[in-house]
Amino acid sequence: MMKKIMLMTLGMAVALSSAVVVSEERGIGGVESLRGSTELEATRAADPMKKVPRDQADIDSSYVFQPPLIPHHIRSYEVSLNANKCLACHGWKNAKQMGATKISVTHFTNRNDEVLADVSPRRYFCLQCHVPQADAKPLVENTFERVESLQ
Incomplete structure (x- = not known):
């Protein structure tokens, strides 16, 4: 052996x-x-840096549960443990006044589906899911098609 x-x-x-x-x-x-x-x-x-168009209309979703894309520049936005620039406009308190979309109610629940008084820590870092719209060609060829219900 x-x-x-x-x-x-x-x-x-x-x-x-x-x-x-x-x-x-x-x-x-x-x-x-x-x-x-x-x-x-x-x-x-x-x-070269991708061109992010200034204040463009929202692009439609390509698949169900796709996080909405960001229709504006986010350069120098701070999203850290100490600050979240996104919430200054998109938080429920200021969204109407700022003319911004409110963050979803889903961002106020934790892993156990308990409703919280503030944004859940797992949903606090917006840029993990939401990305700016950009004029960028695909990195690789693909044949992706939007789901039929969203066409």
């Missing part, structure tokens, strides 16, 4: 060492990402 384990271990070590050699020959480990074939150690220029 011990002999079998030793032979298996030795065989795996040989396979790994040959894989490393093949990986080094290709330079990037044979992996191509959305960044292209840039070497992992090389620094490449950043992609």
Whole structure:
């Protein structure tokens, strides 16, 4: 039994060492990402910033329960443990006065479906789900179609 384990271990070590050699020959480990074939150690220029149109109309949802997109710039908005710039306009207290959409009542329930007096901690970081609308082409080709009930 011990002999079998030793032979298996030795065989795996040989396979790994040959894989490393093949990986080094290709330079990037044979992996191509959305960044292209840039070497992992090389620094490449950043992609240009996506253009976020100023105050545009809401884009319709593409699927059921899709979080609404943000129709305005959010550059320099602070959303941290200490502050949430989104709530200054979209919180229930100020939404009407600011002409903004109120946050959903679903944001006031916790994991146990208990209703809270303030925004649930799990819904506090708006940018985890909501993203700005942008004039950006898809990163990869796709054949996605909106659900029939939303067309």
